[in-house]
Amino acid sequence: MISIPKQSSPPQALAKPRPVFSVRDLLNEASAALTARPARTLLTALGTVLGVAALVATLGLAKTAGGQIVGRFNELEATRVEVKLDDGGFFGQQESRPNPLPFDAGDRLSYLNGVKVAGTKTPLELDGALARSVPVVDPLGQTEFQIPMVSASPGLFDAVRGSLETGRWFDDGHNERSDAVAVLGPAAAARLNINRVDAQPAIFVGEHTLAVVGILREVEREPDLLSAIIVPDGWARANLQLAAPAEVHIDVDVGAAQLIGSQAALALAPNSPELLRVAVPLSAGSVRRSVETDVNALFLVLGGISLLVGAIGIANVTLVSVLERTGEIGLRRALGATRRHIATQFMFESAVLGALAGLIGASLGVLVIVGVSANRQWTPILDEWIPLAAPFAGAIVGLIAGLYPALKAASIEPIAALRS
Amino acid sequence: MSVVVRLDRVERTFPGTPPVQALKESNLTIDENDYVAIVGASGSGKSTLLHLLGLLDRPTGGTYWLDGVDTATLDDNGRAGMRAERIGFVFQAFHLLGHRTAVENVMLAEIHRRGGSVDRRKRAEAALTRVGLGHRLNAYPTTLSGGERQRVAVARSLIGEPSLLLADEPTGNLDSKTSESILELFDSLHNSGLTLAVITHDDDVSERAQRRVRIHDGMLTPLGEGVVR
Incomplete structure (x- = not known):
């Protein structure tokens, strides 16, 4: 009834069949x-x-x-670049290293694309000299204070995004003439009992006399300026034999920090950029x-x-x-x-x-x-x-x-x- | 007429203490288009014989030629290949996959066979039609009666066009009426040229065969008009 097709392949062909899957x-x-x-x-x-x-x-x-x-990364931090002398770590030979930082750091850096403004900042050694506002001896109260003193370039004010309570920040003229002027941080001004500068009150630091031209209200960076007496670099060079600034603070455009970080050392010290340490904000990455x-x-x-x-x-x-x-x-x-x-x-x-x-x-x-x-x-x-x-x-x-x-x-x- | 199966002094002993000789030295020849019934009670060694014939087990002595191939020369894969190409199994318990339709169960036989993918579904449908289930191609085994399930199993064994159809108690799980229809199917397959070896304890089943061989205590003896060589 039903036909069965027979196997057509010969048996020897199937001697070793390999099944597939x-x-x-x-x-x-x-x-x-x-x-x-x-x-x-x-x-x-x-x-x-x-x-x-x-x-x-x-x-x-x-x-x-x-x-x-x-x-959300802080715009303030992201636009901040700082250059310091490389202290070589714990075992560095800090003493023997020359400081290649120039006083005209602000001018040099201003040529770099992405730098808004730059300024130098240098803590000054006063050898324990005290500051006072008037040469009066008051037996009842303290009139002399140990107030830190900082020298700065005119550009620092903008580089730390400072604002003034009263008066003014010193300018290039003050700096170049080594004028004996000072800007007080608000804390320093309060201790020295100075709140008006229209008469350019004098303060005395050790043997030096300085005319106060302004009082800071606030700085967004470097808050130690708020408690300091700030003088122009030129005055410090002339009177305190300051050889080189200690720090350079740079305010850069958003996004330029990495670039400026890579260029700043060379711009400031073309002969020995390796002596400088550049601190840049952490990159987004x-x-x-x-x-x-x-x-x-x-x-x-x-x-x-x-x-x-x-x-x-x-x-x-x-x-x-x-x-x-x-x-x-x-x-x-x-x-x-x-x-x-x-x-x-x-x-x-x-x-x-x-x-x-x-x-x-x-x-x-x-x-x-x-x-x-x-x-x-x-x-x-x-x-x-x-x-x-x-x-x-x-x-x-x-x-x-x-x-x-x-x-x-x-x-x-x-x-x-x-x-x- | 060519010889499909030739057993030459084949024996199978299972190791143990004492060793069990399940099949004593036996000779059996099945020619093309033979219809042989192997009759024996349980424990007589008929399962052992079935496993040897179906290349599911190896003899411990003697030689077994299937389609002229000395099966002792085959390795594991070669034996699997021979099972795929040459032997069709029909089990007492049907062994259908419950989650596959009838036609898918039939197609299963072709998955492991060389060339089995050619027209597979068409050939599976043809095989089911041949066993009288052309109308239930896509039915699941759970919806089929016992007889229908066994027909699916027969169709599955036929699709590869085997040289030998080995049936192990094919009616063991079926009632007498359904058994009769399966046996009629075997008759018609035999008439159309298929070689069948049916292993059973049931006389009604064995009487349908061309010749009968009795197995008792591992010994093969001819019965009826058949000749055991």
């Missing part, structure tokens, strides 16, 4: 096995899903928070990196642990399902599957499961990042390779987790499996 079949088998019990599949993958989600969310949130911190490192370290460990737990979960359930599917394994062996086929099949199944878990986990992680960012009104930032790599990471987790169950499955003898 195509990738397409492998995929079909894996998807069939995984969709046979969807609830179990999802639960099995849950650990890996959470692990990958934690990792992706961690990396993304760290990046997002880092970006956020940089966004380095701030972001340090934040990422802090946040990442802890959560990456947590993510790694949950990934490990996920892998153990996959291994566990796959092992159980190998035992459950003993009959199927025996049948496949009877139908011509080699041990390698069986092992490949189970490895592939758990790898696909891991990849799916990675995919879902990456999606959840991205959702978390977006959710947190929306809540905090941040800009979500995520390296694009992270969600792309997540399924591969999941697949690798699945492969590793599936290794032992797959070997177990391959070792099942078809006779034993078919006995049931």
Whole structure:
């Protein structure tokens, strides 16, 4: 009634047949096995899903928070560059080093693109000289004070973003003429009982007499100026034999700090820039990196642990399902599957499961990042390779987790499996 | 007429204390288009014989030629290949995958076979039609009756066009009426040229065969008009 086509290939061609298992079949088998019990599949993958989600969310949130911190990064700090003599660290030969800083630092730096203004600042050695406002001996109260004295270039006022309570800051003329003028910080003015400068009251520092031309109200940088007597560099050179300024303070344009930082030493001391140490604000990149490192370290460990737990979960359930599917394994062996086929099949199944878990986990992680960012009104930032790599990471987790169950499955003898 | 199966003094002894000789030195020849029933009570060694014939086990002595190939020369993969290419199994417990449709269960036999991907679905449907299940191609085993399930299993064994169909108690889980229909299917397959070896304890089943071989205490003896060489 029904005709059976006979085998056409000769027996010798099949003396050593090598069974094959195509990738397409492998995929079909894996998807069939995984969709046979969807609830179990999802639960099995849950650990890996959470692990990958934690990792992706961690990396993304760290990046997002880092970006956020940089966004709020203090504009004041970011535009500040400071140049000092390099003291060579703890064991440096501070005494023997020449100081190459020039008094005209402000002029030299003003040629650099990105410098707004620059000024020098030098604490002066007074050898214990006291300051007083009037040459009167008052037996009832203290009239002489030890007040720090600082010499500055005219540009320093703008470089530290100072504002005046009254009077004026000294100018280039005062500086060049070595005029005996002083600007008082508000604390120094209060101690010396000076609150008006329209009459240019005199103060006495040791043997020197200075005319007060102004009183500071506030400085945004270098707050020690607020309690100091500030004199022009020129006066300090003429009267205190000041050889070189100690510090140069530069106010730069936003974003120019790194550039100026790299140029300032050379501009100030072309012959020996290595003697100078330039302090620039942390770059946006380095701030972001340090934040990422802090946040990442802890959560990456947590993510790694949950990934490990996920892998153990996959291994566990796959092992159980190998035992459950003993009959199927025996049948496949009877139908011509080699041990390698069986092992490949189970490895592939758990790898696909891991990849799916990675995919879902990456999606959840991205959702978390977006959710947190929306809540905090941040800009979500995520390296694009992270969600792309997540399924591969999941697949690798699945492969590793599936290794032992797959070997177990391959070792099942078809006779034993078919006995049931 | 070519010889499909030739057992030459094949024996199988299981190690242990004492060792169990499940199959004593036996000779058996199955020609093309033979329909042989191997009859025996449980514990007689018929399962051992089935496993040897189906290349699921190796004899401890003697030589087994399948389709002219000395199976002792085959390694594990070679034996798997022979199972895929040359042998169709029908089990008492059907061994269908519950989450696959009838046609998918039949296609399963072709996954591990060289060239098995060519027209696979079409051939699976043809095989199911051949066993009388053309109308239930996409049914799941749980919705099929016992007889229908066994027909799916038979279709699965047929799709690879095997040289030998090995049936192990094919009606063991079926009632007598369904058994009869499966046996009729075997008759028609035999009539169309297939070589069958049916292992059973049931006389009703063995009587349908061309010749019968009794196995008792690991010894093969011919019964009826059949000749054991």
